[in-house]
Amino acid sequence: MHQLGAFMVSEAREALQDADIILFMVEPQVPGAGDTFIINLLRQSEKACPVILVINKIDLIKKTDLLPVIDEYGKLYCFDSIVPLSAFNPDDLKILINMVEEKLPYGPQYYPDDVLTDQHERFVVAEIIREKIMEATKDEVPHSVAVEIVKWEEREDGLISVSVNIFVERQGQKGIIIGDGGKRLKAIGAAARAEIESFLGRRVFMELWVKVKEDWRSDERTLKELGLR
Known part of the structure; x- marks a missing residue:
């Protein structure tokens, strides 16, 4: 792994400890080495927070091909929810957003409404x-x-x-x-x-x-x- 990759993995590990909710987005195919690596990171995380598996691009496959993908991921990790969707479908996105809002804990508002990001x-x-x-x-x-x-x-x-x-x-x-x-x-x-x-x-x-x-x-x-x- 190159140094940038190692740094990004380190940052991801730290971010897991501060997360209130985790969305793990994958494509509609059986888990590969990279997907398994991320699932292992989730297992190692000490922070207990909801983890949602988001299977994107379902518009590119047959419905019958989706079930084996869901089954394989379900064997690897106990996700709080599994959401198949197409990012091109507004209704699918609305379902995901509503689910995230339901699972997020209430907390203080750290920034004014007109602040879009804390980045320069x-x-x-x-x-x-x-x-x-x-x-x-x-x-x-x-x-x-x-x-x-x-x-x-x-x-x-x-x-x-x-x-x-x-x-x-x-x-x-x-x-x-x-x-x-x-x-x-x-x-x-x-x-x-x-x-x-x-x-x-x-x-x-x-x-x-x-x-x-x-x-x-x-x-x-x-x-x-x-x-x-």
Whole structure:
């Protein structure tokens, strides 16, 4: 396991101890090695809280193929609830949201109603860009993409100028993100900018640069520079 993976597992272990409810989302297929690994983490957790198994993408399989999946997961862990759904179906999502609300404990309101996140704006912007990259490349580029905000300038006319480095581990991944004649990178930038402007409530000028940094997920210095350690 690369260093980033080890760090993320460590963070997940800590998060389990603070969780009020856990949603374990899987695809409609029998558990694989990664799923079993997560279930073992759940077993090791000392925090007793509801665990809901969410089986997504059920619109892609036959109903008769779903029952064996539910049965296999039920043998591995005693889930409080198992919810098969399609994220494209609003009714399915409403059922899940209602279930979460029912199982969550009452507690104080830590933030005002208008506070969407406790993360810095730059972090959210980087995550939006990374999300658009994953949506545009789907399975072509694995989770070896990092986004770094290298310049953030708020101008007097209200425009925010942002320069962004997109790191990948292989030259071939760089070509996939850029696309033929730069078309894919341009589309990623347009989609990200629209959502970022909506989030910030201001106009944004954004430059995207794709760079290769081999095996960055295993490089301690790079992980620290990217704020991932």
